[in-house]
Amino acid sequence: MSFKIKFLPDNKEVIVNKDTDLLTAALNAGVGIYNSCGGKGICGKCKVKIISGETDKCTLHLSEDEIKNNYVLACKTFCKTDAEVFVPEESRIGKADILIRGKKIFEPIDIKLAKSEKDITKSKDLGIAIDIGTTTLVVYLINPNYGILSAKAMYNPQIAFGEDVITRMIFAENKEGNEQLHNSVVNGINELIEECIKEINIPANNIKTVMVAANTTMTHTLFGINPSYIRKIPYIPKMDFLPLSDATKLGININDNAVVKAIPSVSAYVGGDIVSGVIACNINHTSKPTLFIDLGTNGEVVFGNNEFLVCCSTSAGPCFEGGGIKWGMRAQAGAIESFKFENDKISYKTIGNQKAIGICGAGIISVISELFLKRVIDKSGEFIIGSSKHIKTNENGNEFFITDKISMTSEDVKNVINSKGAVFSGCEVIIKKLGFEFSQIEQVKIAGGLGNALDIEKAIILGLLPDLPIERYEFVGNASITGAKECLMSEKELEEAKQVARMMTYIDLSTEHDFMNNYTASLFLPHTDLNLFPTVKNILEV
Amino acid sequence: MEHVIEKWPGNVYELTIGATKEDGGTRSRKVKAGGINTLPFLHFEGLTPNQPLIAMEVWDIEPSEWPENLKNEFNEVLNNAAQWAKKCEDLGADLICLRLLSADPDGKNASATEVARTVKDVLSATSIPLMILGCGNNEKDSSIIMDISQIAKGENCLIGMAVKENFKTFTAAAQAGGHSLIAETPLDINLEKQLNILISDMGFGSDRIVIHPSTGGVGYGFEYCYTIIERTRLASLSNDKMMSQPIITFVGQETWKIKECKADETEKPEWGSLKERGVLWEIATASGYLQAGSDILVMNHPKAVNEIKNHINKLMEK
Numbered sequence: 013m014s015f016k017i018k019f020l021p022d023n024k025e026v027i028v029n030k031d032t033d034l035l036t037a038a039l040n041a042g043v044g045i046y047n048s049c050g051g052k053g054i055c056g057k058c059k060v061k062i063i064s065g066e067t068d069k070c071t072l073h074l075s076e077d078e079i080k081n082n083y084v085l086a087c088k089t090f091c092k093t094d095a096e097v098f099v100p101e102e103s104r105i106g107k108a109d110i111l112i113r114g115k116k117i118f119e120p121i122d123i124k125l126a127k128s129e130k131d132i133t134k135s136k137d138l139g140i141a142i143d144i145g146t147t148t149l150v151v152y153l154i155n156p157n158y159g160i161l162s163a164k165a166m167y168n169p170q171i172a173f174g175e176d177v178i179t180r181m182i183f184a185e186n187k188e189g190n191e192q193l194h195n196s197v198v199n200g201i202n203e204l205i206e207e208c209i210k211e212i213n214i215p216a217n218n219i220k221t222v223m224v225a226a227n228t229t230m231t232h233t234l235f236g237i238n239p240s241y242i243r244k245i246p247y248i249p250k251m252d253f254l255p256l257s258d259a260t261k262l263g264i265n266i267n268d269n270a271v272v273k274a275i276p277s278v279s280a281y282v283g284g285d286i287v288s289g290v291i292a293c294n295i296n297h298t299s300k301p302t303l304f305i306d307l308g309t310n311g312e313v314v315f316g317n318n319e320f321l322v323c324c325s326t327s328a329g330p331c332f333e334g335g336g337i338k339w340g341m342r343a344q345a346g347a348i349e350s351f352k353f354e355n356d357k358i359s360y361k362t363i364g365n366q367k368a369i370g371i372c373g374a375g376i377i378s379v380i381s382e383l384f385l386k387r388v389i390d391k392s393g394e395f396i397i398g399s400s401k402h403i404k405t406n407e408n409g410n411e412f413f414i415t416d417k418i419s420m421t422s423e424d425v426k427n428v429i430n431s432k433g434a435v436f437s438g439c440e441v442i443i444k445k446l447g448f449e450f451s452q453i454e455q456v457k458i459a460g461g462l463g464n465a466l467d468i469e470k471a472i473i474l475g476l477l478p479d480l481p482i483e484r485y486e487f488v489g490n491a492s493i494t495g496a497k498e499c500l501m502s503e504k505e506l507e508e509a510k511q512v513a514r515m516m517t518y519i520d521l522s523t524e525h526d527f528m529n530n531y532t533a534s535l536f537l538p539h540t541d542l543n544l545f546p547t548v549k550n551i552l553e554v
Numbered sequence: 555m556e557h558v559i560e561k562w563p564g565n566v567y568e569l570t571i572g573a574t575k576e577d578g579g580t581r582s583r584k585v586k587a588g589g590i591n592t593l594p595f596l597h598f599e600g601l602t603p604n605q606p607l608i609a610m611e612v613w614d615i616e617p618s619e620w621p622e623n624l625k626n627e628f629n630e631v632l633n634n635a636a637q638w639a640k641k642c643e644d645l646g647a648d649l650i651c652l653r654l655l656s657a658d659p660d661g662k663n664a665s666a667t668e669v670a671r672t673v674k675d676v677l678s679a680t681s682i683p684l685m686i687l688g689c690g691n692n693e694k695d696s697s698i699i700m701d702i703s704q705i706a707k708g709e710n711c712l713i714g715m716a717v718k719e720n721f722k723t724f725t726a727a728a729q730a731g732g733h734s735l736i737a738e739t740p741l742d743i744n745l746e747k748q749l750n751i752l753i754s755d756m757g758f759g760s761d762r763i764v765i766h767p768s769t770g771g772v773g774y775g776f777e778y779c780y781t782i783i784e785r786t787r788l789a790s791l792s793n794d795k796m797m798s799q800p801i802i803t804f805v806g807q808e809t810w811k812i813k814e815c816k817a818d819e820t821e822k823p824e825w826g827s828l829k830e831r832g833v834l835w836e837i838a839t840a841s842g843y844l845q846a847g848s849d850i851l852v853m854n855h856p857k858a859v860n861e862i863k864n865h866i867n868k869l870m871e872k
Contacts, residue, residue, distance in 0.1 A: 392718070392752055532744040540744045540751070 015091045019043040020063065020098045034060060034067075034086035034097060039172050046103050047172070051087035055175075058086040059103050065095025101369055102341070132158050133212055138219045139500045140208075140266065142201060143285060143493035144168065144226035144234060146177055146309045147333050147342065148461055149197070150493045151204040153212060153219070156501045162208040167342075169196040170233070175335055176309055177229040178243055184233065185240045193233040198263045205266065219266035222259055223506075224274040225496035227283035227310060228252070231274050235262065242280045247520075252277040252513065273506065275499060276513040281325035286312045287513045288495025290321065291505055293457045293488060296512050300454035303439060305477070306491075307332045307373065307460035311431070313438045314516070315446070315453075321516040322446060326438030328431045332373035332462045336427050339418045341370030343463035348375040348414065350465050353382050356400050358414060363463065368415055373462025379420055380428055381470040383412065384537050385551065391537045393425045429535055432476035436539070437530035439478060442519055444526070450478045450544070459491040472548065475538030479545040559599055564793030565591035566849070567761040568603065569734055569800050571649060572683025573710040581709065582681035585648050587764070587849040588800035593787065594847050597872045605870050606844055608859055609685055609852045610647035611806055612638045614656045614664075614672045620854075621816045623829050627856050635672050636679035645856045646863060649683040649712075652676055657698055658689040666701040673705050685712040685852075687736075696723040703731030712736060712764060718749060725756045736802060738766040741778060743785050743797070750796045763799045764850065771808035772839045779803070783846040803843045806854030809836040833857045841865055 017037050018025045026041035035058050038045045047058040056073025062082045070088035071079045086103075132155050141152040145168060153162040170193055173183045184190040209216055224234060228249045232239035235257060237250050259270035275284035275291075286306060295302045297318055304314040311328025314321060334340035334347075341347050345364035348371045352359045360375070362368045371379065383389045388399045395403050395410040402413045411419040443450060456477070458466065468485045471477045477485070488494075499506040521527045533540040542549045568589035573579025587607050592600025614635045617625070631638040639650045654672065656664035673686060686702055688695030695715075700723070703713060707730075714736030716724035721737070728735040737753060739745040746765055754760040767786060770779045783801055790798035809815055815832035817825065825831060836858035840851050844866065853859050 390752065391755065392748060529744070532742055535744075536748050536751075540747050 015065075016094045017041070017065075017091060018096045020096060022099070028091065030090060030092070032090070034058075034084070034089045034091070035172070036087075037091075038086065038097075038099070043099060044104065044167065044169070044172070045086055045099055047087060047175075051172075053085060053088045056085065057103065059083050059100060060086045060089075061098040061100060062089075063096040063098050066092040067095060068092065101346075133161065133214055136218050136220075138214065139221035139223065140205060140219055141493055141496035141500045142222060142224045142226075143288075143490060143496055144197060144224065144230040145285065145461070145492070146180075146227060146230065147171065147175070147330070147335075149200050149204065150490060151201060151208060152493060152497055153205070153208040154497060154500055156221075159501075160497065162211045164204040164207045166200060166204060168230075169200040172196070175330055177227065177239075180233070181229060181240045181243045184238055187238075190233070190236070190238050190240075194236045195263070197230070197234055202263075202265045205264070216265055217267050220270045221500060222264060222266070222270060222272040223496045223500035224272065225285045225288035225492045225499075226274070227285050228277040228280055229283070231277060231284055235274070247280040249277060249280050252279070253510070273499075275496060275506070275509050278323060278513050278516045279325075279518040281310055281327075282312050282314075282323045282516070282518055284509075284513070285492035285495075286314060286323065287509050287516070288493075288499065289457075289459050289488075289491035290314055290495070290512050290516075291498055291509050292491040292495035295321070295457075296508060298455075301448065301452055303443075303453045303456045303478075304491075305435065305439065305456065305458050305460075307435070307458060307462050309333060309335070311435045311438065313435070313442060315439070315442050315448075316516075320446075321512065322442050322519060323516050324438050324442055324519045324521050326434040326521065328434050329427065331376065331424075331427050331431045332460060334370065334372055334376070337371065337376060337424045338421050339370045340376060340424070341372055343372040343374065343461055346370065347372035347463065348418070349378070349463045350467065351375060351378040351382050351414065353386050353388070353400075356402070358402065360414060361465070363465075368418055370418065371414070371420070373460070374466040375463065376420075376424075376428060377462075377471050377474055377476065378465075378467055379412075379414065380425055381467075381473040383420075385473060388412065389425060389537070393422070393429045393537060395422055395425075428474075429537070432474055433531055433534035436475055436478070437527060437534045438521055440530045440534075441521060441524050441527050445519065445524075450480065453478065453480060454484065456480065456485045457491065458485060458487045459489065461490060464489065472545070473538060473551070475534060475536070475545065475548075479538075479547055560592070562591055562600065562791035562793075564791050564795075564798060565589065565600075566787070566790050566800055567798050569762065569764065571685070571710060571712050571734065573708060577708075577710065579709045580677065580681070581683055583683075584710070585683050590849075591791070593791070594845055595869045602870070604849075605866050606848060607648040607850045608646075608862060608866075609649045609651040609850055610642035610645065610859060611651045611653060611852055611854050612642060612676065613653050614669065615662060620810055621828070621832060623832060624810055624855055636675040639676045640679045643680045643682050645859060647682065647859065649685055649850075650676065650680055651685045651687065651852045653687045653689075654698070654702070655689050657691075657694050659691055659694050661689075663694075666698040669698055670701045670705040673702055677706060677709060683711070684709060685714070685736075687714050690715075692717065692720045696720045699724055699727040700730070703727040703733060706733065707731045710734070714738065714764075715766065716749070716753065718745075718752075721749060721753055722756065725753050725758045728762070729756075729758055734762040734764060736764045736766050737799075738768070741768040741775075741782050743767075743782060743789065746782075746786060747789075747794070747796045750799065754796070760795060760799070765797075765799045765801045766804070767801060769803045769805065769808050769843070771805075771812055772835060772842060773814065774808065774812060776839065776842060780842065780846040783843070783848060787847040800849035801847060802850040802852065803846075803848040804852045805836060805840045805843060806852055806858075809839055810854055833861075837861050837865075844869065 024041040143150040150165040253276040257272045277283040311326035314323040346366040346369035566588040572581040572584040589603040654669045656662040715738040
């Protein structure tokens with residue numbers, strides 16, 4: 013028996029049988045519904061509203077209000093008749109506009125102003141640079157002689173199979189799972205390429221090279237290689253340096269003879285995206301000791317200069333990208349990106365000045381650090397009861413309400429403290445292992461999709477970043493795609509990327525006995541050892 | 555040859571427990587813990603102004619789990635906390651460690667008024683300083699600690715256990731009653747320091763805290779506890795004021811529950827006489843913690859207490 017399900021507001025329809033849950037149905041219909049557990053009924057994020065039709069409603073994680081209003085959890089709800097389903101804004105996987113709006117990152121050449129429009133767009137040797145992040149997918153259409161012609165981004169369609177790399181590795185353990193991962197990422201890439209070529213109005217046939225920068229797991233899935241061994245002892249990827257591959261073989265819809273190149277990985281948890289970031293930030297050319305932090309799910313840290321490079325992966329978790337946080341979301345329109353609190357009065361700013369629908373990474377950092385400074389959160393991350401009228405206590409603990417709906421829970425604060433602790437202690441371990449002091453770091457590059465509003469000072473107050481003068485910091489946004497672009501435009505850069513991947517020393521934090529000690533010490537605001545944060549110490553003492 | 559002596563910049567806070575008539579209390583004497591500016595018993599290197607203290611445990615219910623040979627030492631007083639405390643005073647304890655286990659909601663579930671009365675009785679029956687602990691159930695302990703603190707107001711007791719989950723109530727209670735506070739954390743120097751910071755951020759004097767880093771008996775994690783205590787002490791000697799509190803260890807509690815102190819000769823003939831074994835185990839554990847740097851030892855068996863007192867006296871000889 014089969015039913016017709018219509019998804020609103022996209023107006024997309026799909027025919028399913030009675031054993032298909034609504035999340036899978038949406039996926040088949042091409043409607044993105046946000047979820048972080050891969051449809052296991054754990055995260056409670058795939059809320060949808062039943063407009064019409066009979067279903068066996070699953071109301072796990074939902075509030076009384078939501079149940080009353082016919083909301084259900086998509087991943088555990090099955091249809092009994094034809095149905096109409098509304099996907100509310102907070103459950104929708106939207107287009108990730110903001111991700112390509114990085115500060116210095118996206119500088120498309122103005123085709124109209126260029127000397128000869130024809131030369132630039134009619135070239136028969138165009139290329140595509142791709143950054144495959146665990147969460148996002150970014151594509152640049154490039155004329156190797158000039159620069160970026162078009163840039164497009166979306167969420168990595170693989171999110172439907174789980175939010176983090178581990179869940180996806182498990183999913184890839186059987187052949188079909190691996191194929192599904194491969195197909196979904198390739199479909200996403202094709203979709204973005206399609207949009208690019210439509211915008212510039214060129215034939216796909218003119219695209220002859222693809223340069224991929226991605227973490228090790230993503231690179232595996234793109235090339236159809238089973239990544240599941242990465243998570244098994246001794247954590248060795250099947251490959252780190254990849255030979256050239258055919259676009260046709262991988263299913264990318266461009267010129268039949270196009271080649272696909274990937275920036276090599278360093279280890280299981282430090283991939284080509286990080287090598288690409290090092291190239292983009294020119295760390296391999298500077299004599300200044302440089303710290304590079306990717307505030308993504310894996311939280312990779314690189315330290316070094318033109319003489320040496322050391323890296324580690326801190327497994328920060330998805331919270332700086334909005335994952336694992338009740339009202340967390342990616343940096344896109346409607347996300348709270350900065351927050352102020354004065355005399356129990358709240359003010360905030362959202363991306364695009366739209367109605368607040370959640371909080372992005374930069375906003376999460378802003379909220380917690382502001383509430384800590386204003387003594388609403390204590391050093392252990394607990395809300396101080398009675399410190400603000402916006403704190404409400406319910407059966408799940410304390411919550412601070414930013415709007416009537418959007419809140420920060422004490423669980424969220426704990427998650428963020430765990431993440432920031434992992435990143436900071438990862439930096440501490442590699443810096444100390446090389447006999448350096450924090451003060452010797454001459455520049456810090458922060459990469460990631462947590463939002464351009466990232467306030468470095470607030471991140472230092474939180475104890476996420478080392479207490480260094482603000483001018484040493486630079487937020488570089490998506491450095492991975494920038495590096496991929498450079499490698500596509502210059503064979504020399506690609507050679508350098510290979511050299512960087514070879515020279516980078518990987519430190520496995522799980523076998524560093526200092527790491528655990530440093531980590532517990534950093535699970536405090538800003539840190540158990542306040543002497544590591546002299547400026548924060550001054551602020552707190554005032 | 556040159557005599558190289560380590561000079562430490564810091565020292566451990568000196569904490570006074572108990573209040574005599576002049577201080578507004580009713581104790582016949584006070585005791586002091588901590589104050590040391592070197593590692594334990596290195597008299598050539600620094601000053602050890604106070605010798606380690608021994609507290610003896612008194613319960614307000616009969617300790618049914620205790621092995622017979624320990625119970626026998628207190629037979630006639632086991633059902634009367636006040637008399638039991640008096641006996642410990644006579645046995646030479648420096649202070650009494652009163653455990654209000656009757657408050658346990660899974661057991662007798664005694665009310666705040668009932669346990670407060672026990673505290674009062676123990677204070678009347680004895681003249682040495684008092685340490686008071688709840689039943690170990692956070693929620694219940696938080697609900698009774700204010701009454702306990704009030705009834706003992708002015709006596710400058712040591713109350714506990716403040717843990718991460720209840721420290722706010724415990725700190726407020728200790729502040730209100732003018733007592734000192736034991737801060738307990740699960741074996742980690744960072745967690746120790748974090749709890750001390752949180753307590754002092756509430757305006758409570760960091761010199762009125764005693765650290766309980768968690769205790770393990772010999773054979774049951776002792777080495778781990780030893781290194782944590784040693785690292786805490788090294789931090790205090792390096793002048794980290796949030797780690798400079800005296801340290802307490804619960805030796806008796808960790809000794810008398812293990813099988814080595816419970817299994818009798820029929821079960822384990824190769825282990826020798828049970829009667830001696832338990833006492834020896836408590837002595838061995840206590841002497842280990844003395845070397846680690848424990849300032850207050852909480853003990854059970856009178857014979858072990860006696861031996862350790864002699865041992866301390868010898869270690870204190872310069």
